[in-house]
Structures are given as C-alpha cells and as structure tokens.
Amino acid sequence: MNAAALARSRSAPILLGIATLAAFIALMQVLVETGLLNRFIVPPPSDVALAFERVIMEEHILARFLLTMQECVSCAVLLAVFGISIGTLLHKVNILRLATETWVAAAAAAPTVLMYPLFMVIFGRSATTIVMMGFVAGLPAVILKTIEGLSGTKRVLMNVGMSFKLTPWQMFWKIQFPSALPTIFTGFKLGLIFALINVVGVEFLINFGGLGQLINDLAERYDLAGTYAAICFVILVSVCFFVVVEWFERWLTRAA
Amino acid sequence: MADAGRLTQATGMRTPAIGPVTLVRLAIIAAILVGWEALAQSGLLYRDVVPSLLAIGKAIVGLLTDPDYYWHLGVTAYEVGAALLIGGISAIVVGLILGGNKFLSRAYEPYLYYLGPTPKIIFFPIMIMWFGVGPPSKIALGVLSCFFPIALSVAAGMRQIEPVLIRVGKSFRANSWQMATKIYLPAMRHPIINGIRLGLGVGLIGTLLAETKLSNRGIGFLIIQAYSLFDMPRMYAMLIVLFMLAIGANALIGRLGGLDQIKRF
Numbered sequence: 073m074n075a076a077a078l079a080r081s082r083s084a085p086i087l088l089g090i091a092t093l094a095a096f097i098a099l100m101q102v103l104v105e106t107g108l109l110n111r112f113i114v115p116p117p118s119d120v121a122l123a124f125e126r127v128i129m130e131e132h133i134l135a136r137f138l139l140t141m142q143e144c145v146s147c148a149v150l151l152a153v154f155g156i157s158i159g160t161l162l163h164k165v166n167i168l169r170l171a172t173e174t175w176v177a178a179a180a181a182a183p184t185v186l187m188y189p190l191f192m193v194i195f196g197r198s199a200t201t202i203v204m205m206g207f208v209a210g211l212p213a214v215i216l217k218t219i220e221g222l223s224g225t226k227r228v229l230m231n232v233g234m235s236f237k238l239t240p241w242q243m244f245w246k247i248q249f250p251s252a253l254p255t256i257f258t259g260f261k262l263g264l265i266f267a268l269i270n271v272v273g274v275e276f277l278i279n280f281g282g283l284g285q286l287i288n289d290l291a292e293r294y295d296l297a298g299t300y301a302a303i304c305f306v307i308l309v310s311v312c313f314f315v316v317v318e319w320f321e322r323w324l325t326r327a328a
Numbered sequence: 329m330a331d332a333g334r335l336t337q338a339t340g341m342r343t344p345a346i347g348p349v350t351l352v353r354l355a356i357i358a359a360i361l362v363g364w365e366a367l368a369q370s371g372l373l374y375r376d377v378v379p380s381l382l383a384i385g386k387a388i389v390g391l392l393t394d395p396d397y398y399w400h401l402g403v404t405a406y407e408v409g410a411a412l413l414i415g416g417i418s419a420i421v422v423g424l425i426l427g428g429n430k431f432l433s434r435a436y437e438p439y440l441y442y443l444g445p446t447p448k449i450i451f452f453p454i455m456i457m458w459f460g461v462g463p464p465s466k467i468a469l470g471v472l473s474c475f476f477p478i479a480l481s482v483a484a485g486m487r488q489i490e491p492v493l494i495r496v497g498k499s500f501r502a503n504s505w506q507m508a509t510k511i512y513l514p515a516m517r518h519p520i521i522n523g524i525r526l527g528l529g530v531g532l533i534g535t536l537l538a539e540t541k542l543s544n545r546g547i548g549f550l551i552i553q554a555y556s557l558f559d560m561p562r563m564y565a566m567l568i569v570l571f572m573l574a575i576g577a578n579a580l581i582g583r584l585g586g587l588d589q590i591k592r593f
Binding site for chain 1: 373377431434435439442447533536537554570575578
C-alpha cells in the first residue's frame with residue numbers, strides 16, 4: 073500500500089491508534105518487569121487487567137455505577153426543568169436578558185466546582201451536594217444555548233405562524249421550541265457533560281457516592297492495580313456516555 | 329433651517345445617566361443583597377451558613393490585607409502558571425502535528441476528543457504516587473486538565489488555515505520551523521488564544537481541586553481549611569475573590585485575543 077492509499081484508507085488510522093495504545097501498554101509491562109519503573113508506583117498492566125474482575129465483583133461496581141447514573145439523571149432533570157425555563161424566560165423578557173446574559177456567561181467561566189465545601193455545609197456530605205454541584209456546573213450552558221436556539225428561529229417560520237394567527241403560546245410550542253430543539257439539546261449535552269465531570273469529581277473529593285468514591289477508597293487502601301482499574305472503568309463509562317449523548321444529538325438534529 | 333432646528337432639538341435632548349439595563353442590573357443586585365441579609369437575620373438556616381453581608385465584607389477586607397493570603401495566592405499562581413506553560417506548549421505541539429496531518433489526526437484525535445471531557449481529578453491518586461504530595465502533583469493535574477482543550481483547539485485551528493497562506497510559505501521554500509513560526513502560528517492566533525482561555529479555566533479548576541484534596545498551601549488549601557474550621561465568612565470571601573480573579577483572567581486573555589483581531593485589519 074503506497075502513502076496516498078494509506079492516507080485515504082478508513083481502517084489504517086484506526087488500526088494505528090489501537091496499535092499505538094497496545095504498544096504503550098506492552099512497553100509499560102516491559103519497563104515494570106525489568107525494574108526500570110517501580111511496580112509500587114506503576115503497577116504492571118497485567119495486574120491492572122486482573123484487578124478488573126476483582127473490582128467488578130468485590131467492590132459492587134454495578135451498584136456504584138447505578139448510583140452515579142442516578143445522580144446524573146437527577147442533574148439532567150434539574151437542568152432540563154430549570155435551565156430551559158430560565159433560558160426561555162430570558163428570551164421572552166428582553167431587558168432581563170440584556171441585563172443578565174453576560175453574568176450567565178461569566179458564571180460559565182467561573183470555577184463553580186470549588187463551592188463544594190460550601191455545599192457540604194448547606195446540604196451535608198450527601199448525594200444532594202453532589203447533584204447540586206453537577207446542576208450548578210451545567211446550568212449556564214443550558215441557559216445560554218436555550219436563548220441562542222430560541223433567538224435563532226427562522227423569520228419565515230415565524231411568518232408562517234403569524235399567517236395562521238397562532239396565539240403566543242401556540243407560536244412558542246408549535247414553531248419556536250421545535251425549531252430551537254437541536255440547539256437546546258447541544259446546550260443540554262454540554263450541561264450534562266459538565267454535570268457528569270462534577271458528579272464523579274465531587275464523589276471523589278468528598279468520598280461519598282458511586283464511582284468517584286471507589287477510586288478514592290482504593291487509593292487510600294493503596295490498592296494500586298485496583299485504583300488504575302477503577303480509573304480505566306470511569307474513563308470507559310465517561311466515553312460511552314459521551315458517545316451515546318452524541319449519537320442521540322445527531323439523531324435529533326437529523327429528525328429536526 | 330428645519331435641519332438646524334432638528335439639530336438644536338437633538339443636542340438639547342438628554343440621554344438618561346443610567347440606562348434601563350443598568351437599572352435592572354442594579355435592581356437584581358439590590359434584591360439579592362436584601363434577600364441575603366434577610367435570610368441571614370431570619371435564622372431560618374443554621375447559624376453562619378448564610379453570614380451577614382457585613383461579616384462577608386469584613387472577611388474580604390481581612391483577606392485582602394492578610395500577607396499570608398498573597399503567599400498562598402502566589403503558590404496557586406505558580407502551580408497554574410507552570411501547568412499552563414507545560415500543558416500549553418505540549419498541547420500546541422501535539423495540536424500542530426495532528427492538525428497538519430490528516431492520517432495522524434484520524435488515528436489519535438478521537439482519543440483526545442473522548443478523553444478530554446473525562447473528570448481529570450480522578451487521576452490525582454496517580455499524580456500523588458508519581459510526583460509526591462507537594463506542588464508537582466498539582467502542576468501535573470493542571471497539565472493534564474489544560475492539555476486536551478488546547479490541543480483540540482489548535483488542531484481544529486490548524487485545519488482552518490487558508491490554503492493560500494500555506495502555498496505562499498511553500499513557494500518561498502520555507503522549512504518546517506519557518507512554516508510553523510511564520511505561517512501556522514500567526515494564522516492560528518485566535519484558536520490558540522481561545523484554547524488557552526479554555527485551558528486556563530480547566531487547569532485552574534484541576535489545580536485548585538487537587539489543593540483542596542491534599543495540600544498544605546495554596547488557595548484550595550485555604551478554602552478547605554475555612555471549611556474545616558467552619559469559618560463561613562472567610563470561605564465566602566475566598567470564593568468571591570477567587571471567582572473575580574478567574575473571571576478577570578479569562579476576560580484578560582479574551583481581550584488579548586480581541587486585540588490581535590484589531591491589529592490584523
């Protein structure tokens with residue numbers, strides 16, 4: 073295969089990516105086995121692979137996974153209800169939008185996750201703190217994208233609605249909201265990603281809940297292989313989550 | 329004459345000193361402050377969970393006049409700066425390589441794309457084992473946090489460079505280094521600055537969260553110390569000052585990006 077054909081090939085880059093990953097894992101194994109890397113700092117990848125079964129069977133990973141997902145679903149409901157409602161309100165009341173849109177954008181840039189000690193004081197070391205942190209982190213993205221989506225409704229669609237003499241309520245539900253749905257979902261997706269990051273992060277930091285706590289627990293027990301396996305599991309869950317959300321977004325965009 | 333009359337009328341008109349948007353903003357701020365103070369005085373929540381505005385104000389003044397605070401701020405600034413420097417440079421190099429080569433981009437960029445939004449704080453136990461409990465582990469977590477958004481932004485920016493600029497460089501027989509410094513980097517200032525802006529935000533969060541988890545210095549440590557001592561006014565003060573600094577730094581980098589645009593035209 074010449075260079076041009078290689079560049080055009082669909083499978084060659086994917087294979088290269090997988091081969092690089094496999095080579096990296098093999099290199100780590102060799103470095104640890106030969107003593108060049110301390111096995112008390114970096115466990116051999118074979119130990120990590122074996123630890124997967126132990127982590128899944130002994131650490132109740134399914135229950136932990138469901139708990140983390142439950143917290144994420146709670147965040148998603150709060151984001152959908154409050155984020156879209158606030159975004160719609162700001163779109164409808166223009167002066168309120170002009171007054172607060174820059175604040176919402178600033179809140180999106182602020183490190184809100186650092187408020188977790190404050191939330192622990194208010195809500196205690198509980199799932200409520202974790203859910204509220206996820207909600208606060210994802211809210212600005214949903215609000216901003218809802219405003220953007222509703223403001224971007226095509227003039228021609230609005231004219232069609234007016235020609236049918238739709239009431240403002242009908243105009244919103246039949247024209248503006250369906251037209252804005254793909255953009256709103258993009259915001260919802262971003263909000264959900266921020267929420268997931270914060271949920272797992274705060275679980276780890278306050279040592280409470282599902283997958284985040286598992287990593288903290290294993291690290292505190294100095295179970296190195298288990299810690300690495302749990303981190304790999306969380307990465308896998310995150311990646312699957314993003315793939316599913318992205319797939320759903322593409323489907324929604326096509327349907328709209 | 330009619331024009332002159334209109335002109336006189338126009339110059340005679342006074343624009344209100346405070347516009348309606350500013351008025352609404354002031355009203356919202358006033359409502360929040362009054363609501364806060366009412367809640368603080370009502371005793372509905374546990375004592376000190378919602379401290380009075382006076383207590384928070386005093387804590388902010390106390391914080392800003394405390395030399396220790398600036399020492400801790402310096403530690404955090406050093407960690408974030410080092411993380412942004414190391415992570416930024418490596419991310420720009422990776423971004424340039426991936427953006428300039430479609431094959432490598434298709435091979436490796438999906439990994440960056442999907443690893444980017446994972447919660448980086450979960451890597452902190454590994455960073456402690458590799459780099460110890462001091463500042464290097466916080467810097468490492470900051471590097472890990474800021475690497476992905478900068479690399480992805482640079483790679484995307486590289487693909488958006490106008491082909492004519494690249495052809496000009498090649499027609500002058502510029503070597504790889506000259507192409508990078510004379511063509512690619514100047515043409516990609518905006519994506520790079522935007523990437524650095526994003527990277528600064530997540531790098532700051534990564535570093536500060538690591539400080540709250542295990543440290544004896546830095547702003548993150550001070551926040552968790554205030555939590556441990558239940559010094560709520562001080563915690564609010566630190567969060568307010570920190571948010572102002574983070575938003576200010578973000579706006580400053582954004583302004584730099586804007587300035588570039590002005591110079592370009």
